[in-house]
Amino acid sequence: MSRHLTINIISTIPYSNLNRDDSGTPKRVKQGGVLRGLHSSQSIKRGIRARxxxxxxxxxxxxxxxxxxVIRGALQLNSALDEKPVTKMAKDLIGKLTKKEASEGESARSIWLSQEELDTASQYIVDALSSNEEEAGPSGDFINQGKTGSMAITAFGRMFANAPQFNIEAALSVSPAVSTHAISIDTDYFSTGDDLREAQQETGATFLGIAQFTNGVFYRSVTIDKVQLKETWTAFGNPDSKANLEALVRSVVYGQPRGKENSTAPYTLPALVLAEEQRYRVAYDFERPVLAQGAGGFLESTVQELASQRKLSREFDPENFGPVESLAGTYGNLAEExxxxxxxxxxxLIDDVVEWILDD
Structure with missing residues (x-):
């Protein structure tokens, strides 16, 4: 049985700006000679993690x-502690992982810890101060080397600049989502109404502005490395671990970037979700942009192109694909394609993927 399984997802994303650059323009990339819509892998990971x-x-x-x-947690555990030594120990603990203090004008260095690790760090400080052992020096023992109880950290990995021994290799590989066809970026002019002016039957707006949006059919992929997942995730085998794995796979399917999500409500059910066991992790590509067919739209062409690539891939190297394969989606002709x-x-499909992960 192979260690990799790739989940391929095709979704139609209507009028939206889920992932934008520093100018507010939807992210895009030139591929196959045309402009494509782009959702970065970082924004997708954030969406998966949140869900x-x-x-x-x-x-x-x-x-x-x-x-x-950590300071707040320690003082909640023992409110009688002096805040000054608590603060010193907390800075030393976190400073073992990253830069202690940001230089003037710099942002604080962001690090990623599970709630369990934060609680353990707070308890470490309480125990040290209660036993007068604060002079023993900070320790990173509140973190397991190469392991964590957090599924999100297991999935996406983390790095500590000052403590590489505690780094975690990601168990999931996440591609950007790229439109399968050429897109345009359109400008929307908007104004903010003034209730009091309207009540007095006056004209004029409080604010005038523009925003940019796009739409399209997007393809993305996520590959699960179950060997890495089992090595890293300390909760594997716990009574609720199966439910957590199910929640992770469902979140992979529904995980999308979240830019302007409330003002555009762009989320739709996926047209296609294809899970494939693989020896070497591979995805499909749409280097040649698909064209609209029939009455219009790019979804039919996209599904047909992916089905064609799947067939050709198995003809090229059938040994790369394992027996586990599952297909779901809202596209009407999946069985034919x-x-x-x-x-x-x-x-x-979730049951198939989770069973594959649990299988030794």
Whole structure:
């Protein structure tokens, strides 16, 4: 059985600006000679993590203010402690992982810890101060080397600049989402109404501005390395670990960037989700932009192109693909395009993926 499984996802994204650059313009990339829409892998990871942690309650914290979190936790555990030595020990603990203090004009160095690790750090300070052992010096023992109980940290990995022995290799590889066809970026002119002026039957707006948006059919992929996941995630095998794995896979499917999500409500159900066991992790590409077919739209061409590439890939190297393969989605003709594959519900696909992860 192979250690990799790739989840391929095709989604239609209507009028939106889910991921923008520093000028507010939707991110884009030139590929195959045309302009494509782009959602960065970082923004997708953030979306997956947010949905997973909301669903599972398995919380982690990524911030440049974790020293304050450790201080607050220690004082909650023992309010009688003197805040000054608590602050010193917390700075020393976090400083072992990253730069202690940002230089003037610099932002604080962001690091990523699970709630369990934050609680352990706070308890370490309480125990040290209660036993007068604060002079023993800070320790990184509140973090396991190469392991964590956080699924999100397991999935996406982390790096500590000052303590590489505590780095974690990501168990998931996440591609950017790129439109399968050429896109245009359109400008929307908007104004902010003034209720009091309207009530007095006066004209004029409080604010005038412009925003930019795009739309398209996007393809992305996520590869799970189950060997790395099992090596890193300390909660593997716990009673609730299966439920957490299910929440992770579901979040992979629904995880999207979140820019202007409330003002555009752009999320749609995926047209296609294809999970494939693989010896070497590979995805598909749309280097040649697809063209609209029939009455219009790029979805039909996109699904057909992916189905064609899947067939050609197996003809090229059938040994790269394992027996686990699962297909789901809202596109109406999936069974016809992917001959020999049964179309299941999303839960059925999730069950297949989780069973593959759990299988030794």
């Amino acid at each position: 997973y942690e909301e669903a599972s309650g398995d919380i982690s914290v990524r911030s440049g203010l974790l020293t304050e979190e 992917f001959e020999g594959l049964e179309v299941s519900s999303l839960q059925g």
